[in-house]
Amino acid sequence: xxxxxxxxFYRQKKKQQKGGITKSVSASKKKKPSKSGGxxxxxxxxxxxxxxxxxxxxxxxxxxxxxxxxxRQFDTDMRYGPCIGLTRLxxxxxxxxxxxxxxxxxxxLLSCASGPKSPDLExxxxxxx
Amino acid sequence: MKVDVEMGGGSPKLLERKQAVYRNxxxxxxxxxxxxxxxxxxxxxxxxxxxxxxxxxxxxxKWKPNLPVNTVLGLEEEKECIIxxxxxxxxxxxxxxxxxxxxxxxxxxxxxxxxxxxxxxxLILEDESGRVKLAGSLLDPSAFVTGxxxxxxGKETSEGKFFVLDMLEAGLPPQIEQPPSSTEDKYVVxxxxxxxxxxxxxxxxxxxxxxxxxxxxxxxNEQTIASQIVHFIIAGNSVQILQxxxxxxxxxxxxxxxxxxxIKELDILLNQLAAAMxxxxxxxxxxxxxxxxxxxxxxxxxxxxxxxxxxxxxxxxPHQFELDDIRFLGTSGQNIDDLFKYSEAKNKLExxxxxxxxxxxxxxxxxxxxxxxxxxxxxxxxxxxxxVYFVGNQxxxxxxxxxxxxxxxxxxxxxxxxxxxxxxVMLNLRNLECHPLCFSTSLNV
Numbered sequence: 001x002x003x004x005x006x007x008x009f010y011r012q013k014k015k016q017q018k019g020g021i022t023k024s025v026s027a028s029k030k031k032k033p034s035k036s037g038g039x040x041x042x043x044x045x046x047x048x049x050x051x052x053x054x055x056x057x058x059x060x061x062x063x064x065x066x067x068x069x070x071x072r073q074f075d076t077d078m079r080y081g082p083c084i085g086l087t088r089l090x091x092x093x094x095x096x097x098x099x100x101x102x103x104x105x106x107x108x109l110l111s112c113a114s115g116p117k118s119p120d121l122e123x124x125x126x127x128x129x
Numbered sequence: 130m131k132v133d134v135e136m137g138g139g140s141p142k143l144l145e146r147k148q149a150v151y152r153n154x155x156x157x158x159x160x161x162x163x164x165x166x167x168x169x170x171x172x173x174x175x176x177x178x179x180x181x182x183x184x185x186x187x188x189x190x191k192w193k194p195n196l197p198v199n200t201v202l203g204l205e206e207e208k209e210c211i212i213x214x215x216x217x218x219x220x221x222x223x224x225x226x227x228x229x230x231x232x233x234x235x236x237x238x239x240x241x242x243x244x245x246x247x248x249x250x251x252l253i254l255e256d257e258s259g260r261v262k263l264a265g266s267l268l269d270p271s272a273f274v275t276g277x278x279x280x281x282x283g284k285e286t287s288e289g290k291f292f293v294l295d296m297l298e299a300g301l302p303p304q305i306e307q308p309p310s311s312t313e314d315k316y317v318v319x320x321x322x323x324x325x326x327x328x329x330x331x332x333x334x335x336x337x338x339x340x341x342x343x344x345x346x347x348x349x350n351e352q353t354i355a356s357q358i359v360h361f362i363i364a365g366n367s368v369q370i371l372q373x374x375x376x377x378x379x380x381x382x383x384x385x386x387x388x389x390x391x392i393k394e395l396d397i398l399l400n401q402l403a404a405a406m407x408x409x410x411x412x413x414x415x416x417x418x419x420x421x422x423x424x425x426x427x428x429x430x431x432x433x434x435x436x437x438x439x440x441x442x443x444x445x446x447p448h449q450f451e452l453d454d455i456r457f458l459g460t461s462g463q464n465i466d467d468l469f470k471y472s473e474a475k476n477k478l479e480x481x482x483x484x485x486x487x488x489x490x491x492x493x494x495x496x497x498x499x500x501x502x503x504x505x506x507x508x509x510x511x512x513x514x515x516x517v518y519f520v521g522n523q524x525x526x527x528x529x530x531x532x533x534x535x536x537x538x539x540x541x542x543x544x545x546x547x548x549x550x551x552x553x554v555m556l557n558l559r560n561l562e563c564h565p566l567c568f569s570t571s572l573n574v
Contacts, residue, residue, distance in 0.1 A: 078257050081175035085168025086504050094505045098179055 065070040067109055074106055075083065075124045091123070130225040134519055135229040144344070144352055144405060146162070147315050149359040149453045149558065156507040158423035158445040160501060166566050167552050171496045172504040175278075178256060180510055181278035181488070184299055185213045193282055202258035204285040209287035210265050212291070213280040223497075234359045246271050246473055254281060254291065264290040271473040273481075278383075299488040301533035304514035310559050317452065318342060318566065320553040321364035321413070321461065321521030322546030325398075326371070326391025329548040337466075337568045338553055339398055340466040343405035360452055361406055364521025364544050365461025366411020367395050392417070394429050399435035411448050413461035413522060421499035422463065423447060423490055423508060440481050446466065447490055447509070455558055458515035460524035464491040467498045481518060481541045485511065485531070517561065519544055526552050528563040 002102045067081040080095040080102060095102040110121065120126075169431060185448045189198060190212055199210045222245040243311075250270040252263040282295040320338065324330050340346045344355040368391040374384050402408045412418030412427050419425055426443035429436040436443075447460045471493060484490055490509040494500035501557045514537045523543040531539045538559040553566040 078180065081168075081179070081257075082171040085166060085172065085502075093426075097505070098176070 017043070070103075071109065072107065072124050074102065084125050084129060086123065088122050088123055089121065130268050130520060134375050136327050142349075144356040146183075146344075147313070147359050148355045149239075150451075152451040153442065154449040154451060154456075155445045157506075158447060160423070160425060163501070163503070165502070168502050168504055170223070170502050173495060173500065173502065173507050174215060174315075175257070176503075176505065177276075177489070177507040177510065178278055181299060181509065182183065182213045183255070184488070185278065185280040185297060188297060188299070189213075189280060190380075192280075192405075193295070193540045196282060200258045200470050201254065201256050204261065204291065206285045206287060209282070209284045211280055211282050211543075212254060212256070212261075213255045213278065216277050216279060217253040217255055217260065217275045218270055218471070219248055219253060220245055220250045220389055221470070237251065239448075243470065243471070245471055254279075262290045263286070263293050264288075265293040267463065268296060274468060274472050274493050275496045276494070277487045277489060284459070287387040300536065301485050301531075301537045301539070302488050302511050302514045303535060304516070304533070304539075305454075305456065307538070308365045309515055311453075314357050315359045315453070315558040316354070317360045317362065317457075317558060318358055318553055319362045319364060319459075319519055319521070319542065319544045319556065319558045320547050321394070321544045322371040322548055323363070323385040324366055324546070324548040325395050326573070327369035327548060330518070331548070332394075333569060333570045334551050335547070336400060336566050337522045337570065338547075338566070343401060343565075357405060357482075361402055361408045362448075362459070362519075363408065363410045364448075364459060364519065365446060366415045366522050366546070368392055368408065368417070369415050370417070395433045396432045399432055399441065400438075403435045403438035407442065407557050408435070409442045409444050409448065409450070411444050411459075411461050411521070413446065414463055422494055423501070426556075427441055443485075449515070449533070453558060455515065455517065455561075456515045457517045457519070458490070459517075459519035460490065463476070463498060464493070464522050465520045465523070467491075467493045471497060476527060477520070477543050478525055478527050478541050481520060481543070484532055485514065485518065485539065488512075514539060516540065517542065517556065522546055525550065526554060526565045528554075530561070 071088060074080070074087065074092075080091060080100055083091055086094070089107070090109060092102050092107050096107075134353065137483050170491060178541040186198065189196075193211060193435070197210045199205075199212055201212055201214060204210065204212065224245070237538070238550070252268055252270050252273060253260050254263055255261075263281070265283065278299075280297040281291065282297070283291050283292050286292050288290040323335060325335075337346070338382055341351070342355055342358055342361065344352045347355070367379065370391060371387055374380055374388055380388065399408060399410065404407055410427060414420075416424075416427060424446040426445055429443055432443075435441045446463075447458065447459045449456070451457070464484065465477055465480045468474075468483070469477070472480075484492065489507075490511055490513045491498060491500070494509065495502070514533065517540045519542040521544045523545055525543070526545045528541040529541050529543075531537075531541055533539070538561075540556070540563060542556065542563055544554050547553060551568045551570075555566050556563050
């Protein structure tokens with residue numbers, strides 16, 4: 001098939017920006033309950049909603065902040081063992097008692113978890129695997 | 130606990146039973162407050178590898194000081210180095226649940242052989258970064274099982290396998306020094322495999338044993354020896370419940386009696402024993418306890434008569450305790466029987482020695498032996514070498530004294546099944562010498 005009309009293939013609509021490209025950094029951090037998951041989702045008319053495509057880089061993160069990112073790094077770090085089947089706090093305690101020196105501030109994050117902005121107490125794969 | 134002795138014509142002499150200081154060390158095997166959340170077995174292997182690898186790393190400088198230590202993924206071709214990881218044995222005949230679903234008729238027969246060793250088995254070493262097949266003729270796969278942690282010296286070949294030049298096992302753990310031997314003889318009696326309720330159980334034979342130990346039999350010499358028995362250990366398989374009743378259907382009232390009869394009979398016998406001396410009872414594979422290791426103590430409600438005595442102690446399997454500062458460690462046989470199925474040795478004592486050298490009581494758990502999926506510990510690691518290591522429900526009585534490189538000395542005991550052999554084992558705490566106690570009720574000797 002000839003290359004045809006690429007523009008017609010990917011419908012590109014410059015629709016009204018929900019948050020604006022300049023404001024995309026804070027927009028991505030705000031919790032958007034209407035969005036069902038990140039990236040191209042069911043019901044989205046665009047393959048990539050404008051708020052995600054910011055600064056010519058794909059923002060593949062979901063709505064979570066830097067704390068959650070650090071906790072996910074802790075989850076997938078091989079040094080502390082498998083992460084499925086334990087809460088993050090239990091895994092941190094296990095790593096600590098085995099002398100593996102997990103970062104101490106993660107424990108503070110996990111133990112004073114409360115409110116809507118709190119990080120997830122369960123590991124990255126909980127409920128998904 | 131006094132025993133009356135009637136001497137011929139004289140006044141009765143009172144013999145008093147000796148006592149020893151008992152300390153129960155089963156806390157690591159008890160499952161308190163553990164809540165199963167659907168976790169898998171990877172955590173046990175992680176904690177096992179972490180603990181054993183740190184241990185091996187501390188031993189490597191004395192073994193081969195000049196070689197680099199790598200992870201499996203860090204191996205470079207033709208470069209000699211040391212790696213440490215968990216061993217996995219790929220076995221051709223090992224039964225796999227997936228064989229039931231395979232469409233083609235496999236070579237593996239459905240009737241399970243007793244021993245799954247095959248000349249084509251090969252070994253693989255694994256750590257959290259990867260696994261590598263082991264090559265070379267130094268390691269004979271039939272002597273190893275999945276689940277042990279070792280350090281290997283060798284190099285990677287062009288095929289991507291690891292050619293093994295030398296192996297380091299952890300070796301016997303350090304032993305607390307044995308207390309200076311006392312002057313008096315104190316005995317511990319071990320028995321296992323009573324199988325009350327089975328067709329091979331002979332009530333007269335066990336009653337003979339109970340009467341002998343409690344001092345109701347024999348002349349003054351025999352009773353003097355009986356009064357020196359300070360502890361009685363039952364190492365598993367005390368009852369055998371008719372398997373036909375346990376098929377998931379409701380049990381008819383007349384069959385309900387058949388279910389409870391063996392336990393009631395055991396309670397009566399334990400009552401007699403507990404009245405005379407401290408008794409430890411461990412669960413075994415056929416007892417009404419949980420299936421996976423560590424087996425939890427038999428419920429005291431099963432023994433309404435015996436549990437009234439404070440000398441009656443229901444223990445876990447494996448069981449660890451101290452008597453007069455001599456450390457005992459033992460199981461009801463599942464660990465050694467599983468090693469027997471998946472590896473080869475010249476006798477059961479050699480399997481026991483291997484578990485001590487690998488510093489792990491049940492290396493095949495959770496691979497082929499059921500085990501609780503702990504998340505933060507592996508309770509079967511042997512951190513301190515026992516003075517007496519016993520295994521129950523074996524075919525015959527065997528014993529030896531194992532000496533370690535660090536002045537350790539362990540008495541290894543294989544306790545035979547009492548229902549088949551009529552043999553109990555008596556151990557002298559003074560010098561850790563062992564001899565069998567044979568009971569026979571047949572008239573033709």
